[in-house]
Amino acid sequence: MNARVEDYSLMDPVVQSDPKAFYALLHEQCPVYLMPETGMYVVTRYDHVRAVLRDPETFSNDTIAGSGINGDRYRVYAEALRDRGWSHVQTLQRTDPPVHGRYRRLLDQVFNIQTVKALIPRIEAVTNALIDSFIDNGECEFVSAFALPLPGVIIAEQLGLDADNIATFKKWADSILAPAMIAMTEDELRATAEIELEMQHFLADMFESRRREPKADMISALVHADSADDEPLSMHELQNLMHQLISGGYDTVISALANGMWLLLRYPDQLAKLHARPELVKNFVDEALRFESPVQGLFRRATRDVTIAGTTIPKDAMMIVRYGAANLDPEKFACPHVFDIERDNAGAHLAFGNGAHFCVGRLLAKQELLTGFTILLDRLDDITLARPLPEPPHLPNLLLHPMKELHLRFTSTRATSEKTG
Numbered sequence: 001m002n003a004r005v006e007d008y009s010l011m012d013p014v015v016q017s018d019p020k021a022f023y024a025l026l027h028e029q030c031p032v033y034l035m036p037e038t039g040m041y042v043v044t045r046y047d048h049v050r051a052v053l054r055d056p057e058t059f060s061n062d063t064i065a066g067s068g069i070n071g072d073r074y075r076v077y078a079e080a081l082r083d084r085g086w087s088h089v090q091t092l093q094r095t096d097p098p099v100h101g102r103y104r105r106l107l108d109q110v111f112n113i114q115t116v117k118a119l120i121p122r123i124e125a126v127t128n129a130l131i132d133s134f135i136d137n138g139e140c141e142f143v144s145a146f147a148l149p150l151p152g153v154i155i156a157e158q159l160g161l162d163a164d165n166i167a168t169f170k171k172w173a174d175s176i177l178a179p180a181m182i183a184m185t186e187d188e189l190r191a192t193a194e195i196e197l198e199m200q201h202f203l204a205d206m207f208e209s210r211r212r213e214p215k216a217d218m219i220s221a222l223v224h225a226d227s228a229d230d231e232p233l234s235m236h237e238l239q240n241l242m243h244q245l246i247s248g249g250y251d252t253v254i255s256a257l258a259n260g261m262w263l264l265l266r267y268p269d270q271l272a273k274l275h276a277r278p279e280l281v282k283n284f285v286d287e288a289l290r291f292e293s294p295v296q297g298l299f300r301r302a303t304r305d306v307t308i309a310g311t312t313i314p315k316d317a318m319m320i321v322r323y324g325a326a327n328l329d330p331e332k333f334a335c336p337h338v339f340d341i342e343r344d345n346a347g348a349h350l351a352f353g354n355g356a357h358f359c360v361g362r363l364l365a366k367q368e369l370l371t372g373f374t375i376l377l378d379r380l381d382d383i384t385l386a387r388p389l390p391e392p393p394h395l396p397n398l399l400l401h402p403m404k405e406l407h408l409r410f411t412s413t414r415a416t417s418e419k420t421g
């Protein structure tokens with residue numbers, strides 16, 4: 001029997017974990033898909049996704065995702081921040097041009113190529129230290145032992161936390177993402193708000209101390225970021241920007257590292273090729289971001305009635321731009337379900353978005369992935385799966401693509417060369 005669109009749901013954790021068959025069906029039969037469970041319109045074809053991302057006047061980023069999934073209950077969260085911390089204001093990713101431009105200019109000063117280049121020795125050192133901590137065991141749980149602490153330590157240090165406080169940082173990052181992604185009870189929302197309040201007060205102290213005494217970190221750069229045309233950022237704005245940097249820059253990189261490693265295990269011929277030709281690592285990173293996109297989709301709101309591929313999206317309807325589906329569109333990527341680290345247009349993926357909101361942290365993310373995989377493949381050999389993956393392998397999530405766990409077995413290249421040498 002032929003598969004039908006009605007047989008699938010984007011709310012189904014099995015489909016979220018492996019959406020390829022569903023995306024193929026949508027591309028063919030229903031490129032703009034009205035999700036029956038949420039009433040949101042999902043845009044799936046590459047050209048349409050790109051066009052939506054490049055037209056912020058019609059497709060606005062001014063949405064209220066946090067309250068969206070938790071409806072009225074979100075009030076208790078908002079009130080706690082208002083009374084004892086800093087209410088969320090809309091900055092950067094939640095704004096449209098021209099307001100967006102002010103935040104973006106300031107952020108682009110912080111996340112430029114020079115800042116990222118200066119971080120390379122630290123990314124290398126953290127990568128090596130993490131590998132040192134498990135290499136002699138011959139196995140590890142890759143998500144907790146590597147994928148999570150690498151970006152965690154780098155961002156935490158940039159925020160002025162020391163590496164020993166990484167657990168606190170992980171708690172903050174998980175908590176501030178949760179209200180936008182998970183349906184919660186009022187009590188859970190209250191408890192989560194307390195964690196965000198703890199983070200806000202820590203950051204407020206940090207802003208003040210870096211204002212007085214700047215250091216070579218991201219938080220100092222943000223506090224001192226200004227330009228001739230732009231006002232310095234207020235405390236509310238700084239809080240909201242940090243919220244976005246933490247929520248946007250942590251789980252995404254964890255997911256890219258974990259999914260990237262899993263892809264190499266699923267396609268051992270590609271792993272062997274990468275071992276033999278390490279110069280392919282850059283293209284491998286792009287192909288992995290295309291194939292298992294860490295951000296599968298994000299929200300937009302239609303500002304007027306608009307028709308895409310024959311479907312009319314009414315004014316004020318919520319939409320999901322589905323980067324993950326666009327990256328598997330056969331009209332853009334030949335044989336999209338083949339994982340090919342030599343694909344010549346892998347870099348055309350939309351995993352970092354496009355247009356005004358093109359990921360501000362992409363240079364840092366790519367550097368973490370490049371350095372991480374280069375050193376992992378240099379030091380580890382014979383990498384295989386040590387345990388079958390849970391079914392499904394990913395945590396339930398409508399927008400992101402986090403892996404539950406990934407147990408690896410390997411040998412050390414040093415040990416191999418000592419054996420053969």
Ligand code: HEM
Nearest residue numbers: 092093248249252253256294351352353357359360361365
């Ligand atoms: C592999 C890792 C990453 C992926 C896949 C990713 C993905 C994305 C995507 C798809 C967007 C576009 C949002 C939109 O269209 O509205 C975006 C924006 C953004 N990303 Fe990333 N990201 C990653 C890493 C990072 C890192 C490391 C940071 C910061 C430390 C970061 C911070 C941001 C911010 C602040 C925005 C909003 C930019 C704006 O609205 O102008 N991301 N990211």
